Amino acid sequence: MAEDKKKTQDEVSPDAAEKTKSSPAKKSTKPTASKKTTAKSSAKPAAKKTVKTTPKTTPQKSKKKASHFKLTEKDGIGLLLFDMAGKSVNIFNEEVLRELESVCDELVDNTSMRALILTSGKKTNFIAGADIDGIKDITDPAEGEKIGKEGQRIFGKFSYLPMPKIAFINGTCMGGGTELSLAADYRITIDKSHVKIGLPEVMLGILPGWGGTQRLPRLIGIQKALDYILTGRRINAKKALRDGVVDQVIPAEIPDKEVLPAVYKFVEDVLTPAGKARVEKRRNRKNNMQSYLLEKNPLGRKVLFDQARKMTLKTSKGHYPAPLRALEAVQQGMNTSLSEGLGIEAKFLGELVVTPVCKNLVKVYHLTEELKKDNGAPEFKGDALIFQRVGVLGAGVMGGGIAQLMAHKGYPVRMKDINLTAIAKGMEQASSVFSGMVKKRRLKPREMNEKMGLISGTTDYSGFNKVDLVIEAIIEKLDIKKTVFAELDKTVPEQTIIASNTSSLPVSEMASATKRPEKVAGLHFFNPVHRMPLVEVIRGNKSSDETIVSLVEFSRAIGKTAIVVKDSPGF
Structure with a gap:
């Protein structure tokens, strides 16, 4: 916070120097927000200018140009x-x-807004980038630098x-x-699966170019920031809180209608000296002995x-070249x-x-x-099937990995093999995959136990009468697979x-052993299942569009990212 409050004048000095000249002109193109600003502070010269210019230019433009930001105020x-x-x-x-710049110009002289x-x-x-x-x-x-x-x-x-500015990261x-x-003073998010935070620019052959390599290390420390900047890693809400990227996480259990009030409550809290101090204290936890040895002295920084x-x-x-350049940007900055x-x-x-690497990665x-938009059946107009329970045949490395992924995503799994040892x-x-997640603090032990509880085992087909998707992962021998498919059918x-x-x-050969070839297809995961992002959806000769679309969805x-392929040798 001390650093945030100290915002360097030279960081925005060109605009600060020109704001009195440029703001009125910008305001004249923002009728809606300008009227709100005028209502709040009609005595201000800039607001008066906005009112005068609005009738001349705004009505026609506002109909043609979409507005992406809406500003309201409460208390x-x-x-x-x-x-x-x-x-x-x-x-x-x-x-x-x-x-966004126009909105900032409207607010720069607003001294009545508390946050x-x-x-x-x-x-x-929230914002995809x-x-x-x-x-x-x-x-x-x-041009790129510009x-x-x-x-x-x-x-x-x-x-x-x-x-004070608070970013509520809601997605x-x-x-x-x-x-x-x-660039905000505080960040708050919600513990939902769709909340992912990251700086993935290196995956495109560039670096975070709008402040990411400079503000993140100053917020959470160099070592943690490098893990984000150099890898493009995406994190969930809980890890963001642990690392200090956000200041508070709203529990997932809170009803939707109470989420925004929870954000306002956080804002009211940080506006008090005690609330602000609590955030400061939490952020300053990064200044431990390890941080001091590695980041607070020249020798430690060099080693890091x-x-x-x-x-x-x-x-x-x-x-x-991008990760190395990003590292250099952090080090010099x-x-x-x-x-x-x-x-x-x-x-x-x-x-x-301008590098070829960047151009190729963008492609x-x-x-x-x-x-991601391809569902494998562009002519299909129906709805994909919704799976509630999954059966897995084979409890080897792949079968166990598939079962783990299903359970992790909340699906009850019935896993079958020939004996209890398997x-x-x-x-x-x-369990080993879940344990690794617990060790990395991506899961709590209680959550691991709950997810493991979704997996049950059997040596016969008991329970398979309730599943709506079966994934076979047994030995790669066609005759054995055909026998198993006939049993499943x-x-x-x-x-x-x-x-x-x-x-x-x-x-297609496996499907021929059943009386439902239209409901048979391939779903090929890569090893290790929990890490590899791709799956192949293999369309058999008689696989229906509904089957393919359902597996893709x-x-x-x-x-996972699904690639639909034809049933051919080696696909």
Whole structure:
């Protein structure tokens, strides 16, 4: 907080120097927000100018131009709602940034507002980041650097507003969204599965260019920040709280109608000296002995950065320049002011955005996004089947891994193998994955026990009369698989889909052993199941569109990216 409160003047000095000249003109293009500002402080010269210019230019423009931000106020606390018009998620493009800047210009002289909450109007998304198309055609490093500086400048305006700013992260928060939240004084989120926070820019061959490499290390410490910046890791609400990225997490059990009141309660608390002190104390926990030895003295910092550089080179093999440049941005930036650090960050962004690596990774990103939209049956107009219970045949490494993933996502799982010893090994496999999550503090022991309780074992088909999806993961021998499929066909309900985890055998041959070939397909997971992001959905000769679409949607529901392939040797 001391650092946040000390916002350096040079960070936003160009705008601070010009705000009295530029604000009225910007306000004239923002009729809705200007009227609200006028109502609150009609005595201010800027507000009067807005009222005069509004009738001349605003009515026609407001009908043509969508508004992405809505500002309201209650009991002296402003609520700035970002709800991008015509989009399912919020992203930053030039139009959005200009409107955000206009809102900041309206608020910069507002001394009556006690606090400002920034949140999203989307149900499961806060801000997805910047529009990737904004960088794909850049060939001049100076142009890339300019984009970095422009985003930094506007976020600097937000950071320098006179009232405390609170980011309520109510959904996915990536890249520029995380960087804007770091420009706020406080961050609060909710413990929901759709809340993921990260700085994934290195996955696109660039670095966080709107303050991420500078503000995050100053907030949570260098060592923790590097883990985010160099890996593109996405974290949930609980880890964000542990690491100090957010200041409070609203429990998942709170009803939806009580969530926003909980945010206002947090705001009222941090506006008091005692509440502010509690946040300060929690943040200062990072200043322990280890932090002092590694981060608070030149020798310790050198060791820290040297080790980070070695690990980065080991991982990237030197083929990806972005992580190394990001590391350098943090190292140089932490030895100077925030303003100068931001300049270093923008310069490195310009250098990276024109590299072939960046261009290729952006292409990969777009292909992946297109793949996510492909359900494997574009002509299918029906609804995907919803699976409630899953059966797994085979309790080996793959079977146990699949059972663990199902249980982790909340599905009751019935796992079958030929004897209890095999079942025990499958349970052990699932338990080992959960134990690793507990060790990394991604799960609590109680949660692990609850999830393990969703997995049950059997040596016969008892319980399979209740499943609506079976995933077969037994030995890779076609005759054995066909025998098992024939047994399943007689056991499971008529609507149940039977999927094979085979990596090479013909799915159509397995389907021929059943009387429901239209409900048979392949669902091939890669090992280790809990880490590998892709699954193959294999369409057999007679697999129905409904079956394929249902498996694709199910794959997405468990956090995987599905690739639909034809049933051919090796797929």
